[in-house]
Amino acid sequence: MYTAQVIDHFTNPRNTGQIPDADGVGTIGDPGCGDFVRIYLRVRANRIRDIAFEICGCPASIATTSVLTEMASGKSLDEAVAITEDDVVNALAGLPESKVHCSNLGTGALRQAIVDYLQRYKKKREVK
Numbered sequence: 467m468y469t470a471q472v473i474d475h476f477t478n479p480r481n482t483g484q485i486p487d488a489d490g491v492g493t494i495g496d497p498g499c500g501d502f503v504r505i506y507l508r509v510r511a512n513r514i515r516d517i518a519f520e521i522c523g524c525p526a527s528i529a530t531t532s533v534l535t536e537m538a539s540g541k542s543l544d545e546a547v548a549i550t551e552d553d554v555v556n557a558l559a560g561l562p563e564s565k566v567h568c569s570n571l572g573t574g575a576l577r578q579a580i581v582d583y584l585q586r587y588k589k590k591r592e593v594k
């Protein structure tokens with residue numbers, strides 16, 4: 467049984483789509499079920515200015531990634547990378563036990579997008 471928050475985010479996911487010329491992109495898939503998430507970031511002054519995601523996944527993965535993008539928006543990179551799977555599940559007032567693993571996709575993709583941004587930023591500094 468899904469909570470009202472899960473149903474809300476699943477039926478009306480926030481921040482879907484792409485960010486053209488994103489500063490960081492992270493993609494992660496779950497080999498167990500074949501689902502995947504891709505997160506796009508625009509970063510300004512070390513903060514997440516814009517965030518968007520594409521997904522091929524189950525209702526729980528859509529809801530967890532949607533609420534994650536709301537939680538991460540406007541946060542510093544340090545704050546965003548510290549968002550845990552438990553934080554996401556709690557923001558949705560819980561998930562069925564068999565669906566808790568679905569929260570790994572969004573958080574994993576967000577961390578990869580932050581790493582991608584940092585690697586690009588480091589390369590730009592090396593070129594200068």
Ligand code: FES
Pocket residue numbers: 496499500501523524525526527565567568571
């Ligand atoms: Fe694959 Fe939910 S069952 S992410």
